[in-house]
Amino acid sequence: MSFxxxxxxxxxxxxxxFAGVGHLTFARDSFVAQVPHWLPLPTDFVVLASGVVEIALGLSLILLARYRVWIGWxxxxxxxxxxxxxIAQFVSGTDAFGLDTDLARGIRLLFQPVLVIWALxxxxxxxxxxxxxxRA
Incomplete structure (x- = not known):
């Protein structure tokens, strides 16, 4: 199981x-399209910052096994x-990443909890x- x-x-x-690099380069426009309009931060800042965070988290998962439990949370x-x-992408009907139907965007919503479970x-x-x- 450990392996x-x-x-x-x-x-x-x-x-x-990979996703983080995409934020900064080849998929930037798609990530920009996903930033909710109600977010009180500049869209480009959100995309760049979240990309840097994703890269840092990804590298941490790979390289910092000693802290994997904390990193998982x-x-x-x-x-x-x-x-x-x-959710904003689904509600607004924004097309990004080939998600050009409500069904496709809805399926993506269902996949987010899978990522949370995968991390944990x-x-x-x-x-x-x-x-x-x-023990408690």
């Missing part, structure tokens, strides 16, 4: 680094924090929390 979790953690890390919180952008499971954060509760 499988490690592979899952690395895959999530690589995915985050932080990555899960990040996925929760960006969820309003996905692959880092052992969920298991550490359960173990802590049992």
């Amino acid at each position: 499988l979790r490690t592979i899952a953690r690395w895959l999530l890390g690589v995915g985050l680094v 932080i990555v899960a919180a990040f996925f929760v924090a960006v969820f309003p952008g996905n 499971w692959s880092t052992g954060a969920w298991k550490a929390w359960r173990d802590h509760r049992r």
